[in-house]
Amino acid sequence: MGDSFPLLLPLPSLKYPIGSEPNQPVSINQHSSVAYIDNVKKILTKEEFQKIRDTFMGPVIKLSERHLQLSGKIIHVLLARSIVTEKENELLFHFGGQLLRFSIREFHMMTGLKCTGEIEQKEDETENQDYTWDLLEGGHSLDDLEEQLSKTSEDSSDERFSLAMLLLIESILLQRSAVYKFPLENVKKAQDINVLMSYPWGREAYTLLLKSIKRAVKTKLEKVKYDLQGFPLAFHLWILESIPLLQSAYSTTIPILQTQEGTPSFLCEKYTCTVTPSIGQVLKVEGATNLKVTCVLPSIPHDPEDNVSMEDKADEDLDAVIELVRKGYKIKADDWRNRSIDSVDAIEEIARKSSLFGNVEIGHEASASNVNCLVSELKRLSDKMEDNFKSMTSRLSIMEEGFKDLKSRVSILEDKHISDNKKDDTYSVEDEVNDTDNMEATYTSPVSRTTRGEDENAEVK
16 A cells, blocks of 8 residues: 555455344353362462452453353354454454454453563573472473462462463463373473563463454364364453443453553453343344444553464455544445455545544543544645545546657557558559550551451462
8 A cells, every 4th residue: 555545455364244144043162260269269368369459460360250141143153253454463254344463462452461571581580480380391281380379388479479370370371271281381480470470471371362253263163063273252342332222232341440540441341241032032132233343442541462473464445434433433334345345435424433523432431632632643644645546647648748759659650551541542644645655556447457368368379
């Protein structure tokens, strides 16, 4: 796309055409387990467990203690509405024809997990191991980890903290199957408390969930049962957060209380109950006339990782479509049929929805900063379109000059062709004289022929 803004923005391909998605009853199995929270509470003292609550695992623990139900039906309906893109580290869906984006940013907003920082562990960090855990050498199970924790004494508070943290991280966020053996690398991270607390476990959990969802979308959507690895409840709650009608119908939420000024409160903390609807009930919400869908969730105040992202393939057209939708454009059925968005119409619709033009809401409540941002974006898009028109005008002018030159050359060729034809169809005066002489030279009169015959006969005689 470059510096110019195209008049028609292409829409990405759909996994299934709208209206033909597989909506059969389905069951989704998750391996994430909250059972180990109670087991850890039984081993640790209240003070020790409170220390764990105060870490990055606090929001997830609070959510897990509420025993929310995972709705396989809601998840399946959205997965069946997957959009095919070149992006490797984020997912795009449609619901009611409107776009939703799920990336590591949304995963972080739902869980509060640390998603920034070094993934690769440095050698000097692996060498600084404070503890030796015989039961965890090589691959280990969750039961091995729990047994190792149970063998510690209250005098080893830091060791107990590290083992308990690892047990909760692996059981809730990183579980792949009931018999999965976790790698030794996790144990090495937990053996150094500084590495344990600074490692971006959220990024690892998101990557596991992302890959699991992609596998399901690729091969399992037409089956009646499949599983998801990692922490799919975060994905479920993100769907509810992005589609208010689903949220109000199939969950119970409470206001998020600001516990400390300047400290972010993450979205999972507001959910106290979830309900599992049928496929038909979810489809009914999708067809509602008052359906609203949030493509990109608004920022959480004071969140230091609000801009977290993962490097991905560039797709400027897709990014432009998402930006238009985020600003308030509602994709039409004709857009999907035409596989493109008229950018001029989209900008006009955004302007109409702006508070400057009489509407006070664009997805979420408009503020002065939102309006200023919108005006700036509209100006940027307008400038790009103006530059594009100028470029088109310049190219048309060059083409017009080229057509004039071509027309002139054609005219010269036509005149020459006409002149050549005239020469072929008429004689010159000199040609006529020469033709007459030739005729006289070859013509013999009857009288001449008779006289010559008599002379010949006389000679014979």
